[in-house]
Amino acid sequence: MEDYRRIADSVAADIAAGRLRPGERLPAQRSFARRHRIANSTAARVYGELARRGLVTGEVGRGTFVRAPAAEPALADPGGAPVDLQLNFSVLPEQAALLSAGLAAVLRPDVLADALRAGGVTGTAGARSAAAELLARTGWWPEPERILFTGNGKQALAAAIAALVPVGGRLGVEALTYPVVRTIAGRLGVSLVPLEMDEHGVLPGALRASGLRAVYLQPALHNPLGVTMPAARRAEVVAVLEELDVSVVEDGVYTFLSDEAPLAALAPDRTVFVDSLSKRIAPGLTLGFAVPPAGWTDRIAAAVRGGGWTAPRFAVDVAAHHISDGTAAVIQQAKRADAAARQAIAADRLTGFAVRADPRAYHCWWELPPPWRADMFVAAAAREGIAVTPAAAFAVGTAPNAVRLALASPPPERLSAALDVLAGIARGTPELGA
Template identity: 50%
Template sequence: MTDFRTLADRLARSLAEDLAAGRRQPGERLPTSRDFAHHQRIAPSTASRVYAELVRRGVAVGEVGRGTFLRATAAPAAGLPPVPAREAQAEAITDLEMNFCVLPGQGALLAPALRRLTAPDALQSLLSHAAVAGDEAARAAAARLLRRDGWSPEPESLLFAGRGQQALAACFTALIAPGERLGFEGLTYSLAKGVAQRLGILPVPLATDGDGLRPDAVAAAHAAHPLRLLYVQPDLHNPLGTTMPEARRRDLAALCRDLDILVVEDAVYGFLSEDILPPLAAFAPDHSVLVDSLSKRLAPGMTLGFLVAPPRLRPRLAAALRMGGWVAPGVSLAAGTAWIEDGSVAELVRRKRADARARNALAREVLGGGGLTLQGDPRAYHLWLELPEPWRAETFVAAAARRRIAVSPAAEFAAGPAHAPNAVRLALAAPAEAQLRPAFETLLELALTGPDAAAVG
């Protein structure tokens, strides 16, 4: 008997290939699970599990009573090689789903340092270099990059990963065992939740408010059944855009010290704030690991992950980085260090802060000005769009896909199985500037038209 995950792998690859080749269109309704079961000669219950797996992996979205629809940027199952889209189709889709920003002129800014590193003598010395703690220059540069008013990491506290996502995986591998409970904000970074689930860790959704994660929710969950670890995003939270005030950070840090709960703090969006607050590590240094990277500051193809960890946790984290194959390559480490030292990172941070504010303001002008409700920080590269009745997030995602706009449903960020809010996240960083206003105007018209008039089905 074929396992439903194997069928999901096969179907995910096929759908991504069909989308890339133009044989299927974004937002297209898939056959019913019953028809799929009949075609595949499998039990209806197995077909339903296959479709549920496609939704879980982000290949499709589904709403009870309306069907299952192909996402605009459907990708093959995790672990399979990506399927390249046709150039014409890739240009036609406005991607408000992936939040990577590459500004015009970045290549010219970063090229000089790379040219120096690729000189034969310099490159020769980097080919065998992959140290989890980097070298003195890398640690000093990273410490300068990550410091804030009221807090500065010691260079000796730095460890390096190939990317921020690998740093998170190392934290979850080293600091919590399968079967233990990891507390998440109720809406959270979907990849972090997915890594925890793959490692056999139990995600525990915790209540938040306008100031972020609530300490009383942490205390109550821990009293019911101990939490081993927390994953939090205090700065420009993804997807909600909230920033935790300093008083809340102090309260949460004190609680974690008292209850002996470790904290992984994801600071990847913090660079967009000119007046970023001290991290939790400033108030609970022995219980906190701060994770950051260059992926948002620079680009996904030119990145480096950072971990700031207390002495008692560094050996475990270093071992996890080595065993996972997540140590930063020597060339990446040297390039990242050079870009920090020559001011390229600081210059891109300056440009991206202005770019994020401009894109955010345009979204608010068009969508908020049109009567829709938006939540988020005006400095952020993402916004949370609350949908008017009778829309449901999954149906809206499919309808937007039919108009070649990719957005993310709330369920993608839900840490637990409870019903997700009726909302979508808009990632503002990836599209060309000229694509944004037409896309926002289309989403506004779609939201105000309603699902029946939009003819999703």
């Protein structure tokens, strides 16, 4: 085993035995290297290995700290936590009744016979037309013949990345990004390159990073920041991508809550637009969409088939019915109102804190007050039965001192109460919350 891993094992043993406690700061890497009589580069590898194991977290300008055990930096099932502000799926009380009519139509014997046939990545003509209607935005109407179907949105992202970036290639992503993209990239052998952001999204100049084969961006209601690129920034981003001849995978999973034209409208020849039904309708009705540029359809379709990501015909037909009969549009409008109401609750309960949020989004970004650090805050919230997500889950590189709050899942009254508890924790100190 390499020397750096043996040293990492020793530090991990100290953490497990309690000799290094959650929140304790590790020495600067140069000091660590001198203490262990190793090269600075080896010390960097030790710290990187500890971070990979989820044992430490780095914070900008502050150093490296031992993580609290409850603060695993990944989006996961919060394990039955009473209040889930970690996973962001909205299911409205009236949805079941609205959706049942569409299901009844599909369950007619003659319709069901077709729905039970083997599916294909291109679906049916009717399904493609329905999907085009669903995905259409201001200034953009996707051509139905270019729409491809996958089992869910994650599979659509994986297919797009697999088709655009070879093994060992470099994919540019926002410095804070959707955590699943990190997992996808790891499985595909793709290296992620963090791209600097500001309050408007990715900086156009950051796209000039060396050797990028493609970029993955969330222009609308960015997860986790809630940022929506203004029109001027979108134009700048597209201009740089055109200049560099770089392709883009555009994640439109939250576009149903906004009205801006996608990058696909500005750069149709280099954008693969990806979306899904899990946020728009319900997590139990999964279906992904990929809309590649003209001439790329076969390329993306081959990646879908190669990954085994083709959508079941039944899911495609059910979705087409929900779109065609207007149910999907009704649910979308109801969710817009629901998201706005939940943002109003968050704004009221977290007044005075550094919370960033788009009033249309189902999530917000909380830059924690000192002396709180994200991992300690997550652990304190968990002790109160509230699951939140630390910034480390989204960071490609060093994580800021913040958490994301997903507002979609709890009933409004429980959301309000949970936010009151979190505000109380933040007004205290880590010692009091321990």
